[in-house]
Amino acid sequence: xxxxxxxxxxxxxxxxxxxxxxxxxxxxxxxxxxxxxxxxxxxxxxxxxxxxxxxxxxxxxxxxxxxxxxxxxxxxxxxxxxxxxxxxxxxxxxxxxxxxxxxxxxxxxxxxxxxxxxxxxxxxxxxxxxxxxxxxxxxxxxxxxxxxxxxxxxxxxxxxxxxxxxxxxxxxxxxxxxxxxxxxxxxxxxxxxxxxxxxxxxxxxxxxxxxxxxxxxxxxxxxxxxxxxxxxxxxxxxxxxxxxxxxxxxxxxxxxxxxxxxxxxxxxxxxxxxxxxxxxxxxxxxxxxxxxxxxxxxxxxxxx
Ligand code: CP
Numbered sequence: 293x294x295x296x297x298x299x300x301x302x303x304x305x306x307x308x309x310x311x312x313x314x315x316x317x318x319x320x321x322x323x324x325x326x327x328x329x330x331x332x333x334x335x336x337x338x339x340x341x342x343x344x345x346x347x348x349x350x351x352x353x354x355x356x357x358x359x360x361x362x363x364x365x366x367x368x369x370x371x372x373x374x375x376x377x378x379x380x381x382x383x384x385x386x387x388x389x390x391x392x393x394x395x396x397x398x399x400x401x402x403x404x405x406x407x408x409x410x411x412x413x414x415x416x417x418x419x420x421x422x423x424x425x426x427x428x429x430x431x432x433x434x435x436x437x438x439x440x441x442x443x444x445x446x447x448x449x450x451x452x453x454x455x456x457x458x459x460x461x462x463x464x465x466x467x468x469x470x471x472x473x474x475x476x477x478x479x480x481x482x483x484x485x486x487x488x489x490x491x492x493x494x495x496x497x498x499x500x501x502x503x504x505x506x507x508x509x510x511x512x513x514x515x516x517x518x519x520x521x522x523x524x525x526x527x528x529x530x531x532x533x534x535x536x537x538x539x540x541x542x543x544x545x546x547x548x549x550x551x552x553x554x555x556x557x558x559x560x561x562x563x564x565x566x567x568x569x570x571x572x573x574x575x576x577x578x579x580x581x582x583x584x585x586x587x588x589x590x591x592x593x594x595x596x
Contacts (some may be wrong), residue, residue, distance in 0.1 A: 295593060298412045299406040299457040301422040306439075308464050313430050313589035316581070328510050330594050334360040335379070335388040336414070337370070337394045342554060342579050343414045343423065349567040350587040356594075359387065364394070377406045384408040388594055392416075411595050416523065418452040422580075423589060425458035427582040428513075434572055434581065435549045441468035445505050447534045448559060449528040452522070452578060455553040456515060460485050464492040470472030472495040472505055476530035479517070484566060494538045502534045506517025506543040512536065512573075514552045514559050537561040541570075 295303065304312075332351040334344050340362075341364060348358045360370050368379060376399055383390060384407040392400055393414040400413030400420075433439055444463065446456050450473055463469045471494065473481045480498065489496050499505055506512065517530045523582070532552040535558060544550065552560060552575040567573045 295338070297400075297405060297407075298399050298410070298419050298589065298593070299595055301425040301461040303422070304426070304462065304465075309426070309429060309439075309465075311463070312426065312585060312592065313433055314586045315591060316430060316584040319354075319587040319591065320584045323353045323355075325592055326591060327351060327354040327356035330356040330388050330389070330588070331387040331417075332358050332391060333383050334358065334362070334391045334414075335364050335368070335383065335393075336360075337364045337392075337399075338415065339363075339467075340393055340414070342582055343421075344391070345394065345578075347412075347414070347423075347586050348591075350583055350590055353583075354590065356388075356538060356590075359569040367495070368589045376403060380411070381406045381408075389590065400494055405420045411594075412589070415454055417454070420458045421454040421553075422458050422533075423582070423586060424455045425462045426586045426589065427578060428459050428551065428553070429462050429586045430453070431443065431551060431581045432511060432549070432573060434513070435577070436547075438510055439463070439469075440466040442466075442511060443470045444511040444513060445472040445474060445480075445502070445509045446513045446515070447474045447502060447520070449479045449518045450475040451479040452518055453515045456513070457483070457485060459513065460489065460494075464489060464494050469494055470494050473498045474500065474502050474505065474534055476517070476526075478526045479522070503540050503543055507542060507545060510545075511547050512544060512548065512550045514550065514556065516552075516555065516557055516559060522562050530556045535559050535561055541572075542570055546572070547552050547584060548572055551575055551578050554579055 380403040397417040397419035404411040
């Protein structure tokens with residue numbers, strides 16, 4: 293199936309996902325120069341470490357080139373009042389693909405309407421982060437060996453967490469999954485996601501006690517309380533409420549995994565070198581998987 297723009301995770305069928313996983317595994321071993329002559333633009337209106345740099349590295353490893361504006365809000369002509377449509381219309385005549393992160397939900401879709409080349413949504417405000425969801429399911433598949441019949445707890449800022457939203461949509465494509473949402477009161481999962489899960493017959497619950505749930509789940513998906521998206525009162529009430537640390541780590545099954553889209557702050561309070569001694573700690577492998585799944589995605593979109 294052809295994919296032009298990547299705007300939301302619902303676009304991906306299980307068949308495309310497994311093709312991407314296979315290609316990512318191949319590209320992990322050998323990337324050659326399959327995108328030689330192609331140019332990728334990263335256009336980021338919000339900060340990023342992993343998404344921008346892994347897309348850029350992916351392109352370079354496959355022999356392509358990149359042009360980049362890492363702080364487009366200030367250092368592009370947006371500051372002079374240029375519309376996103378005009379910017380995209382122009383940039384799309386310079387490159388073969390645009391990776392766009394923007395602070396407003398719906399911007400990637402808006403960009404796709406005027407772009408001459410594929411737009412990849414690298415996060416649009418509180419909307420979606422579909423390539424994060426791709427690397428998340430790729431990680432679950434590599435670590436646990438299946439994407440169905442999983443019990444997953446998702447914690448943190450579920451109200452404005454775009455990684456959570458995109459992952460829920462992808463997990464809904466597989467049978468027998470059960471999702472448990474745990475969040476501070478002011479940051480609960482939105483009704484739109486609950487309605488979607490109901491329509492797709494995905495079992496879900498909202499709980500309050502993380503330690504009670506930890507022994508039951510296959511995947512612990514932690515997320516950050518997003519200081520930049522909520523008022524300071526909500527932030528102060530919510531930060532540090534749900535944490536994985538050395539006290540509750542022992543509640544987690546030996547074959548379960550702890551994931552996090554990163555960056556993390558106090559919700560994960562474990563030493564950085566724990567990854568070497570405890571295979572349940574999967575979030576750095578998860579971030580690395582982002583490179584290979586993004587290579588596979590660029591290959592899928594740009595191959596002639
Ligand atoms: N997970 C993620 O999107 O990280 P960055 O904000 O660093 O890109």
